Amino acid sequence: MQMKVEMKDLEFGYDPNVPVLKGITQTLDKPExxxxxxxxxxxKSTLIHCMNxxxxxxxxxxxxNDKEVREYKLKELAGHMGxxxxxxxxxxxxxxxxxxxxxxxNDHKFGTSDDDLQKVYDVLRLMKIQHLAMRDFNELSxxxxxxxxxxxxxxxxxxxxxxxxxxxxxxVRHQLEVTKVLSELPRQKGMLVIMISHDINITAKYADRxxxxxxxxxxxxxxxxxxxxxxxxxxVYGVDADVIDVNGRPHVILNESLEDSxxx
Amino acid sequence: METNADAKMMQDYHRYTFRKILFxxxxxxxxxxxxxxxxxxxxxxxxxxxxxxxxxxxxxxxDAVDETIDWVLFDVRLPRIMTxxxxxxxxxxxxxxxxxxxxxxxxxxxxxxxxxxxxxxATLALGLGLxxxxxxxxxxxxxxxxxxxxxxxxxxxxxxxxxxxxxATMILAxxxxxxxxxxxxxxxxxxxxxxxxxxxxxxxxxxxxxxxWTSFLVILIFxxxxxxxxxxxxxxxxxxxxxxxxxxALGLDAHxxxxxxxxxxxxxxxxxxxxxxxxxxxxxxxxxxxxIFLGSDNRYLIPASAAFGAVLLMVADLISRVIIAPTFLPxxxxxxxxxxxxxxxxxxxxxxxxx
Numbered sequence: 001m002q003m004k005v006e007m008k009d010l011e012f013g014y015d016p017n018v019p020v021l022k023g024i025t026q027t028l029d030k031p032e033x034x035x036x037x038x039x040x041x042x043x044k045s046t047l048i049h050c051m052n053x054x055x056x057x058x059x060x061x062x063x064x065n066d067k068e069v070r071e072y073k074l075k076e077l078a079g080h081m082g083x084x085x086x087x088x089x090x091x092x093x094x095x096x097x098x099x100x101x102x103x104x105x106n107d108h109k110f111g112t113s114d115d116d117l118q119k120v121y122d123v124l125r126l127m128k129i130q131h132l133a134m135r136d137f138n139e140l141s142x143x144x145x146x147x148x149x150x151x152x153x154x155x156x157x158x159x160x161x162x163x164x165x166x167x168x169x170x171x172v173r174h175q176l177e178v179t180k181v182l183s184e185l186p187r188q189k190g191m192l193v194i195m196i197s198h199d200i201n202i203t204a205k206y207a208d209r210x211x212x213x214x215x216x217x218x219x220x221x222x223x224x225x226x227x228x229x230x231x232x233x234x235x236v237y238g239v240d241a242d243v244i245d246v247n248g249r250p251h252v253i254l255n256e257s258l259e260d261s262x263x264x
Numbered sequence: 265m266e267t268n269a270d271a272k273m274m275q276d277y278h279r280y281t282f283r284k285i286l287f288x289x290x291x292x293x294x295x296x297x298x299x300x301x302x303x304x305x306x307x308x309x310x311x312x313x314x315x316x317x318x319x320x321x322x323x324x325x326x327d328a329v330d331e332t333i334d335w336v337l338f339d340v341r342l343p344r345i346m347t348x349x350x351x352x353x354x355x356x357x358x359x360x361x362x363x364x365x366x367x368x369x370x371x372x373x374x375x376x377x378x379x380x381x382x383x384x385x386a387t388l389a390l391g392l393g394l395x396x397x398x399x400x401x402x403x404x405x406x407x408x409x410x411x412x413x414x415x416x417x418x419x420x421x422x423x424x425x426x427x428x429x430x431x432a433t434m435i436l437a438x439x440x441x442x443x444x445x446x447x448x449x450x451x452x453x454x455x456x457x458x459x460x461x462x463x464x465x466x467x468x469x470x471x472x473x474x475x476x477w478t479s480f481l482v483i484l485i486f487x488x489x490x491x492x493x494x495x496x497x498x499x500x501x502x503x504x505x506x507x508x509x510x511x512x513a514l515g516l517d518a519h520x521x522x523x524x525x526x527x528x529x530x531x532x533x534x535x536x537x538x539x540x541x542x543x544x545x546x547x548x549x550x551x552x553x554x555x556i557f558l559g560s561d562n563r564y565l566i567p568a569s570a571a572f573g574a575v576l577l578m579v580a581d582l583i584s585r586v587i588i589a590p591t592f593l594p595x596x597x598x599x600x601x602x603x604x605x606x607x608x609x610x611x612x613x614x615x616x617x618x619x
Binding site: 049052053054073074075076077078079081082083085088089090091092093094095097098099102103105106109110112114117118121130133134136152162 | 269270273274276277280281363364367368369495496498499502503505506507508509510512513514515516517555559560561563
């Protein structure tokens with residue numbers, strides 16, 4: 001299974017004169033759990049939206065499996081990539097099964113086959129929400145919504161999956177559980193999982209690789225130990241922290257916000 | 265263990281689907297019963313069985329046709345009842361699709377400003393005798409109202425094609441055009457005689473009394489073609505209600521789909537409004553009442569809204585014919601009088617929110 005995301009001199013700005021992202025060059029080409037980190041407004045969501053054609057880059061290129069995203073039809077691109085938004089925009093709610101079924105992209109056929117249902121139940125079980133199957137989406141809590149959206153993004157087992165802060169509404173236990181499940185997908189299913197995350201310690205515990213954004217560009221890329229350092233946290237987040245080693249992974253102890261750091 | 269659990273979940277899902285299909289079947293049966301009963305109401309006494317037998321004989325057993333019953337059914341009552349049936353069907357379907365595509369529970373087939381365009385066209389035809397077809401009378405009125413009702417939708421399509429716009433922008437553009445057309449209509453009304461003003465007023469409140477087999481056929485064609493296409497697009501509508509970003513990521517061009525839907529809905533609603541005037545409430549309320557029982561899955565919502573919209577409009581028309589017989593109230597008034605309390609009752613009774 002081929003999975004390659006390649007960005008070359010990628011630039012994007014909502015206002016042409018104010019680029020949010022600039023000079024992004026990075027290749028991700030193997031099954032791994034990649035986390036994108038950085039402060040609010042740095043362009044994390046913008047970056048993944050440039051990968052799946054929700055946004056069109058102002059300049060530069062994004063190649064998915066060696067083909068430029070602009071050359072992809074939406075349907076074809078969606079066949080390679082799953083997506084999990086950070087918040088639900090669902091207006092008229094369907095049942096949980098039907099909500100997840102939408103992710104199968106089988107809108108060419110009218111009915112629901114047992115095969116489709118089986119795929120839905122498998123992913124509901126993966127997210128540990130099989131008991132919610134017949135509930136209406138709008139009856140669920142924010143955390144449960146997030147798990148249903150994760151299930152919708154993963155139900156097709158795409159080669160690449162983009163996740164925009166998929167654990168932001170989950171409590172600590174569920175954050176750990178879900179992040180662990182996501183981190184196992186590259187090994188178990190051969191997927192390239194790209195996730196935006198704000199939780200430094202959970203990211204440090206599970207990520208194979210971290211991309212840290214700062215000032216519209218990539219500030220650091222590497223393993224958690226290479227990227228999560230006292231200096232990087234100080235520069236990127238404006239926070240004084242101590243980084244200790246726990247079982248070979250960095251663990252951050254936050255001290256205080258630096259008053260003279262740039263307001264984000 | 266998992267196989268058993270999956271089998272149980274599949275059984276639950278199939279039962280859940282079966283309940284939806286049963287509801288749709290119930291609505292269709294109610295539609296035929298209402299149709300049969302409506303043919304019995306009037307100055308000439310016909311029983312419901314005579315009515316069904318009369319319809320059957322007309323098509324399949326011409327030798328057994330009773331001339332009087334046949335005349336009452338096919339020349340007097342059925343054109344109106346059948347027009348009500350297809351108009352209700354069209355408005356129900358158009359309303360369901362409009363609410364889903366706009367992701368807005370307040371949307372109805374007239375959200376695009378269609379009714380204001382149609383009113384302007386009708387005012388031109390009835391008040392000033394201007395007609396796009398170059399002829400007066402009913403044909404002039406119907407064609408002018410039809411053409412003008414589509415102008416607001418064309419403006420929205422034009423505006424949204426300049427930039428990929430959201431559903432909310434489309435609604436706002438529709439409201440802006442509506443105000444412009446209403447202002448134009450008011451200007452013309454100021455110049456009209458009392459008699460012309462009365463005709464324009466009569467048209468604007470929605471009425472099935474001018475129905476004919478022609479109006480039935482025209483509305484039927486748009487209703488059937490529109491409903492079939494919308495049913496085929498129902499899974500895409502289900503994707504659209506999950507939000508534009510998600511729809512794009514799932515390979516759906518939300519903007520293009522919205523334009524296609526807008527054209528379809530406008531044609532369906534325009535075909536109704538040009539013959540019957542503005543019958544409000546059916547397009548708004550029928551899909552919501554169906555949602556309370558069926559949920560928002562467009563695969564079931566669209567056919568159910570078709571059948572329920574038809575029942576609602578036929579019942580409203582029936583009441584409008586008998587409530588102050590021998591004269592009658594415009595059906596547009598009745599749809600609001602029965603639709604509003606029914607809707608409020610269901611809203612209060614409903615424990616869970618359905619949008």
